[in-house]
Amino acid sequence: MISRPFLDRIRADTRQMHLRVETCLDLEGSCATVDGYRKLLARMLAFHAPLEERLSHLDWAGTGVDFESRRKARLLRADLAALGAPSEGLPRAALPQLRSLAAGFGCLYVVEGSTLGGKIILRHVERALGLDAARGASFFASYRADVGPMWRAFGEAATAYCSTGPRVDEAVAAAIDTFEAFERGIGTAPGEPRPTVESA
Numbered sequence: 030m031i032s033r034p035f036l037d038r039i040r041a042d043t044r045q046m047h048l049r050v051e052t053c054l055d056l057e058g059s060c061a062t063v064d065g066y067r068k069l070l071a072r073m074l075a076f077h078a079p080l081e082e083r084l085s086h087l088d089w090a091g092t093g094v095d096f097e098s099r100r101k102a103r104l105l106r107a108d109l110a111a112l113g114a115p116s117e118g119l120p121r122a123a124l125p126q127l128r129s130l131a132a133g134f135g136c137l138y139v140v141e142g143s144t145l146g147g148k149i150i151l152r153h154v155e156r157a158l159g160l161d162a163a164r165g166a167s168f169f170a171s172y173r174a175d176v177g178p179m180w181r182a183f184g185e186a187a188t189a190y191c192s193t194g195p196r197v198d199e200a201v202a203a204a205i206d207t208f209e210a211f212e213r214g215i216g217t218a219p220g221e222p223r224p225t226v227e228s229a
């Protein structure tokens with residue numbers, strides 16, 4: 030675990046949210062069948078694809094974040110394709126507003142941090158469904174052997190940028206918004222009506 034003032038604060042302020050998203054993900058239930066897992070992937074894509082687009086419009090130049098190398102929605106598309114499920118025409122999840130780069134860092138903290146838990150999810154999916162990083166579970170494998178280095182690099186860039194009180198506050202608020210958006214989007218049971226699309 031990296032310990033830096035910014036990361037310590039954002040981790041502490043979002044700890045409860047993390048527990049909530051772990052619960053709403055319902056790993057056991059979602060991965061009980063391949064069909065349930067497909068539905069989970071579809072909900073994840075409906076959240077990650079538009080969020081990634083929104084994040085990509087921020088100006089990461091000079092921050093130490095190579096945003097292009099952190100795109101992961103394509104992995105969800107590949108996993109859905111490997112399982113014979115469509116990845117087009119999915120409803121978009123409601124998203125957090127990202128009005129500043131500091132907010133972008135807070136949002137990206139949630140997305141990048143989830144690659145750490147992804148390693149645990151990957152092991153569960155491998156055991157429960159016999160899928161792996163090469164077939165159906167590449168999203169949860171994310172950066173594969175580079176999960177640790179990618180997380181540390183993100184932590185350094187976020188710590189450098191979020192070095193003032195106002196930036197830290199904006200980032201923390203955006204991280205909370207992002208966790209809440211995830212909870213709303215992913216926590217919807219398959220077949221239930223989904224939240225409507227956010228304003229741009």
Ligand code: HEM
Pocket residue numbers: 030031036039040047050051054056138139140141142143144145146147149150208211
């Ligand atoms: C069953 C699902 C999940 C499990 C078991 C899980 C587990 C974990 C674990 C063990 C860590 C800490 C890793 C470490 O310190 O080395 C972690 C970190 C993190 N996870 Fe999750 N996670 C899950 C889902 C999620 C989801 C869905 C999100 C986001 C929407 C998320 C966001 C984060 C973040 C932001 C961190 C970084 C915390 C920090 O500052 O150190 N996790 N997760």
